[in-house]
Amino acid sequence: MKKIVSQNMNSQKLSSQIVLLSLIFILVFFSGCINLFGSTTTSYYKNDVITVEDYVVTETSPIPGSSTTIKFTLRNNGDRVVPKAVVNFFDTKGFQTDVECKNGNKLNDRACEYTNIPSLDDRNFAITFKIPELKELRGSMSFNFNYMISYDYQGSRRITIPIIDDEKIKQPLTKFQTGQPSIGPITADFDPPVGRTTKSGNQVVKEYWGVKDSPFEIKVNFKQVGSTAVGTVTPTNITAGKASLKLTGMTVDPERTCDFSGTSGTISSKSDVTVPVSLVCYFLASGFTGQEKTVAIDALFSYTYSIQRSETITISTERLANSQTSQTG
Numbered sequence: 001m002k003k004i005v006s007q008n009m010n011s012q013k014l015s016s017q018i019v020l021l022s023l024i025f026i027l028v029f030f031s032g033c034i035n036l037f038g039s040t041t042t043s044y045y046k047n048d049v050i051t052v053e054d055y056v057v058t059e060t061s062p063i064p065g066s067s068t069t070i071k072f073t074l075r076n077n078g079d080r081v082v083p084k085a086v087v088n089f090f091d092t093k094g095f096q097t098d099v100e101c102k103n104g105n106k107l108n109d110r111a112c113e114y115t116n117i118p119s120l121d122d123r124n125f126a127i128t129f130k131i132p133e134l135k136e137l138r139g140s141m142s143f144n145f146n147y148m149i150s151y152d153y154q155g156s157r158r159i160t161i162p163i164i165d166d167e168k169i170k171q172p173l174t175k176f177q178t179g180q181p182s183i184g185p186i187t188a189d190f191d192p193p194v195g196r197t198t199k200s201g202n203q204v205v206k207e208y209w210g211v212k213d214s215p216f217e218i219k220v221n222f223k224q225v226g227s228t229a230v231g232t233v234t235p236t237n238i239t240a241g242k243a244s245l246k247l248t249g250m251t252v253d254p255e256r257t258c259d260f261s262g263t264s265g266t267i268s269s270k271s272d273v274t275v276p277v278s279l280v281c282y283f284l285a286s287g288f289t290g291q292e293k294t295v296a297i298d299a300l301f302s303y304t305y306s307i308q309r310s311e312t313i314t315i316s317t318e319r320l321a322n323s324q325t326s327q328t329g
Contacts, residue, residue: 044077044120045078045119046078047183047185047187047225047226047227048229048230049076049077049078049082049151049153049183049305050074050075050076050077050078050085050151050307051074051075051230052072052073052074052230052309053072053075054072054073055070056069056070056071057070057311058070060312060313061313061314061315062131062313062316063131063316064131064132064133064134064137064315064317065132065134066131067130067131068128068129068131068313069127069128069129070126070127070311071124071125071126073122073123073125074125074149075120075121075122076117076118076120076121076122078184079119079182080119080183081116081117081118081119082116082117082151082153083152083153084114084115084152085113085123085150085151085152086107086111086112086114086149086150086151087111087125087147087148087149088107088148088150089110089145089146089147090110090146091144091145091146091147092110092145093144093145095129095131095132095143095145096130097109097110097130098127098128099111099125099126099127099128100124100128101125102123102124102126103123103124104123104125112125129145129313132315134317137317140314140316140317141314141315142313142314142315143312143314143315145311146309146310147308147311148306148309149306149307149309150304150305150306150307151304151305152302152303153185153186153302153303153304153305154182154184154300155181155187155188155299155300155301155302155303156188156298157178157180157182157187157188157189157190158179158296158297158298158299159176159178159179159190159192160177160294160295161193161209161210161295161296161297162209162210162293162294163210163211163212163249163285163293164195164209165211165212165288168291169292171195171196171209172195172292173292174292176192176208176209178190184225184305185224185225185226185233185236185305186222186223186236186301186303186305187222187225188221188222188299189220189221189223190218190219190220190297191218191278193208193209193210193217193218194206194208195207195208195209195210195211196209210283210285210295212285213285213286215253215255215256215283215284216282216283216284216285217280217282218280218281218282219278219279220243220278220279220281220299221278222238222275222276222277222278222279222301223276226305230307231307231309232309233307234306234307234308235275236274236304236305236306237272237274237275237304238272238277238301238303239272240268240269240272241269242268242269242302242303243260243299244260244266244267244268244269244299244300244301245260245266245267245297245299245300246297247267247283247295247296248295248296248297248298249293249295249296251263251283251285252264252267252282252283252284253282256282257280257282259271259280259281260279260281267281283295
């Protein structure tokens with residue numbers, strides 16, 4: 001009897017351990033601490049937010065009087081919704097065309113617009129070219145069709161800067177910190193105020209902080225980090241007002257130049273700029289009584305990113321002639 005009771009107790013203990021281990025596994029798995037597949041979720045995101053996938057040309061050497069179709073998938077590799085993407089075959093060499101815009105809007109016979117594409121989702125595009133008849137051609141001819149893929153996107157970045165009262169301390173207790181750049185083909189980084197420069201061997205070490213009631217310069221650098229493998233990247237403009245800085249614990253120095261409009265709260269870029277570009281402003285941090293405080297800047301910027309691509313087809317009159325010969329034979 002004692003043996004049976006002991007076995008039951010051991011069985012209950014084992015069951016409890018299994019349940020406990022299962023609960024721990026579930027909690028850890030969903031917290032993202034365990035990666036069973038060798039990568040984290042963020043590894044799916046790319047700075048090339050919109051890419052062309054599953055690219056197909058149904059006939060690269062069509063015969064006169066036939067048709068050929070170019071079709072592909074637009075994929076959103078970003079970590080947020082793409083508000084708008086447009087595919088526009090702006091150079092069709094006068095060919096008669098028609099487009100299929102699955103889950104999108106047809107703008108005309110050569111362009112589609114897609115709105116609110118979720119992160120890691122797809123949209124399908126297809127354009128069909130009607131090939132002229134033989135009598136309209138001067139033998140075999142090659143045509144290069146050019147098209148543009150444009151999409152709207154948004155980026156952000158945050159920095160925090162220690163500000164010291166240099167009558168109380170000579171260096172801050174906290175460190176300058178910069179957040180990770182946002183996903184996207186355009187990113188921003190900062191040149192913060194240098195509080196001290198030292199040298200260790202051949203290495204120059206810069207430490208960043210500001211001083212209470214003393215103007216300090218901050219430079220915001222916008223640069224292009226998208227891959228040219230997706231196509232020819234056209235210059236990216238950030239229009240006036242589309243780059244902004246949210247200021248926490250600091251104000252614009254009214255006595256110095258600034259590429260942003262406003263003095264406190266959220267300030268916005270004054271003019272249109274083309275990436276790469278740096279925008280500069282001088283700031284003041286005052287009105288605190290302690291020996292140190294931390295201020296912050298949140299950069300937010302919106303832009304339209306455009307990629308140009310092309311496809312070449314060769315209309316084969318020889319294939320048509322060979323086909324007609326074999327039919328008569």
